[in-house]
Amino acid sequence: MLPGIAFALLTSLSWAVANVFIQRSGKMIGAPRALLYALLVGAAGSLVAAAFFDERPQPLALSHLAWLALAGVSGLIGYAGMFAAFEKADLTVSVPVVSSWSMVAAAFSVLVLGERPDVHHYAGAGLVCLGVVVVAVGSTRGASDESGARKRGLFAVIASSAGALGFGIMIPTFGFVSPALGAFGASAAVYLLCALLGLPLARLLKEPLGLPGPGAWRLVIITGIAETVGFVSVALGRRYAPITVVAPVSSLAATFTVIYAWAILRQRQSPAALIGGVLVCAGVVVLAL
DSSP states (O other): OHHHHHHHHHHHHHHHHHHHHHHHHHHHHOHHHHHHHHHHHHHHHHHHHHHHHOOOOSOOOHHHHHHHHHHHHHHHHHHHHHHHHHHHSOHHHHHHHHTTHHHHHHHHHHHTTOOOOOHHHHHHHHHHHHHHHHHHHHHHHTTTTSTTHHHHHHHHHHHHHHHHHHHHHHHHHHHHHHHHHOHHHHHHHHHHHHHHHHHHHHHHTTOOOOOOOHHHHHHHHHHHHHHHHHHHHHHHHHHHSOHHHHHHHHTTHHHHHHHHHHHTSOOOOOHHHHHHHHHHHHHHHHHHO
């Protein structure tokens, strides 16, 4: 049991590190450019992990490819929303909203997969919904005295919500793709598909996509590695502990990120936005129980 908890904690810390470096790389070279190269680094790392950890009990079929396509499209929406939100807004606002993907995943499981949630899932979803509303109100009203701050707060909530929507659909679809490609093979495929789908959009929007400089490469590589380490750790954690133990501990990444942003980066929000962030993080943990 203890090794499983330790791996789950590593997952949370890895994804919290990824969140911080997503923001730093986005501010340095722009979100689209940072996203493209982080996806490529993540794909390379996932392929390495696949060679050591993956099992493929099912042959590849057309149904797997259909789920993979859905995962790629929704993954691009999720990553684009997250990178854009982290670049433009404080992590204390954007991270809690993005972390509400678990509520979207639960709704997807109910509406599409026919699963039936327990009472605590409804309670967790209620906390997440309430928290997102409070964050949205607090991040826009609390900054009403600053020029353009209200618009930035509104953009952060919209982009973060797009990120939550994308991840909420992408992550459940892994369960349908991984039997044929392996857990990390599926991750690599989704990363590469996101990059392929995003390239024409970035070109259409005339976004610069040249190779990052040495300083930016360091940030991008750390982002891609941290994302991959998170996936590897949660997979290893499930070997030693049940998902009911691993999932809540892994969900602490949002909480760790918000604490870091508040204590180290000195990102201060209105009391309402902070309360909303706490509600979302609590709801995410309750959903994962």
